[in-house]
Each structure stands twice: as C-alpha cells, then as structure tokens.
Amino acid sequence: MGSISPSTTLDFYSSPHLAEHYDLLCAHEGAFFTDINVFYKELRGVYDRRINHDLAESQPEKKDEYAQSLAVVDVGTGTGRALFELIQRTRTASPPMNLTCAHFLGFDLSPHMVARAARTRDIAAAAIGKLDWRCASALKLDAVLAESGLSDGQVDLLIFADGGFLHLETEAQARQFLSLVARALRARSGRAVLAITNQASVQEGTDLSYHDASGEKVQEYSSVEFPGLVYRNRLAGFHQDGAVQESTYQFEVWRRRKGEEDELVESCWTKLKGRAWSDAEVQALITACPGLKLIETAQPDRLQTFFIVSAES
C-alpha cells in the first residue's frame, strides 16, 4: 500500500468522509467522552427547577406542560454526538423525564458535520418533541435561535461540547459569544455548560491517541457509512502562534477489496485550528460578561474543564 502527497488542504470537519472519521475517532477516544454525565446532570437540574420552583407557585396546573417544553441547544454540535447521547440518557432517567414537548437544537459551522447529524442521529419526534439541525456559526447564536422560533431568555440548557470553545480564537469572539449566551438563557433556572480542552493533556497523548506527537502512528478506521472504504490519518505537523494552535493531519481514504491491493481514492491535508484557552482566562471572561454568572466549574477528568453558567437579570 503506497501513499501520494496530498494536493489539497481541508478543514478537519469538511467532507462527508471527514465527518464520519470524526465519529469513528470519538468512538475510539473513550476517555474523552465522559461529558454526557455533566450535561445530563445540568439537564436534570433545569427540568426539576422548572417543575418545582419557577412555575409551581404561579401556575401549578401548567407545571408539567412547562417542564416538557424545555429548549436545549448544542452549539458546535458536529455530528450531534453529545445531543444524541444526552437524549438517549433521558430515556432511562429516574425519576422519568417527560420531554414530549421539548425542543432540541444542534448547530454547527460545517455543513458536512450537520448533514451527517441529520442522517445518522434520527430520534422519533414522539419521544422528544422536536429535534432541529442547523448550519451556522456560534457567533450567530441569536439568529439561529430566532430562526428556530426561540426568543431571548427561552433556552433552558446550552452546551458547547468537546472543547468547542477553542474555535473562538480571539477574546473579542469569546466575549461576543458569551454575551449571546447571556441573552439566550432563561433567567436564573437556565444553564450553559462550556467545555474547555486541557491542551497539555491532549499533547501528552496518554489519554488521547489521535494527537500522536511522533507523527509516526497512522490510525486506521473502517467506514460504516461507505462500505469498503478505510480512513487513514496521522498527525503531520503542529504549529503554535501565541495561544493559537494548528495541527495538520494527513488524511487518506482507501478502497479495500478482498484479495486485491488497497486503492487510494482520496488524499488531503486537514487543518485543526483553535485557541488553547486557560481555565483562568475563561473564568475571567465569564465573570466580566454582563448578565452572566459562573455557578461552578467541574473537572471530572484531566482532559476538560466545564464552566457551568447562568443568566441573571
């Protein structure tokens, strides 16, 4: 099996093959994806608060209806991994959660990631009300919510998973995003969970294998969506400019047929760029954002820090 030099450079998330590759990579990086426990805990919290506090006194007859009409938004949803698993988790909730009128919305900058979410993360509307996938930047949160029929102050839970916040590369972008979150969240009872990747742990490579600093390890995954295709990926370069980091990968797609030599069908460089935010920087940005309050930080593993915030009117 040979290899040829790639001629094109793509963003890490920008083709149907790369979208499936991301899912396969996640499936093999189990250490990273304990995040659903954190998101579920917050979802449970907002659900219970709506039943028990916000409405019980003013409109007791409507409390079930209100609890069921929660709005959950996943920013940078990618292929919908976190939103989908979060919904699955609610099915075994104890006490049970009735989400038959809930609105779940996932949106992402990459049309290829969202298209795969829509293809592969189907959930019967009967169980959860409504599930929307949209293509947009995190910095357009207000517009996405408006298009989806959600007004300011109507989001009960907002998540930005898998260190997605790193794609906000400047302080100005981070400030803009946080002020949109403050506007979006339901006052007091709503929560946002923003995940920051611990870059030192990623580069150390003990818990994650995709960032192999030696550049020698080629990861190979068989496609499920495109039978007969095999993805091969290796870290080809890493560059840091201040806090902004850029990893370059060599990504190849091979066709494998029994008894024949593998045939190379696609070869490209991919770039994964983001800002290595420190916990202290994010905490300072949240604290300085008008209308936003830091409730707590959580660090269930060495790979991520979660900032849990609310909106105060």
Ligand SMILES: C[S@@+](CC[C@H](N)C(=O)[O-])C[C@H]1O[C@@H](n2cnc3c(N)ncnc32)[C@H](O)[C@@H]1O
């Ligand atoms: C590390 S992946 C996380 C995907 C998903 N949230 C998960 O947990 O599996 C980061 C995602 O953020 C998306 N992204 C990058 N910049 C973005 C932006 N400015 N607005 C929205 N999404 C963005 C990428 O396309 C990619 O799908």
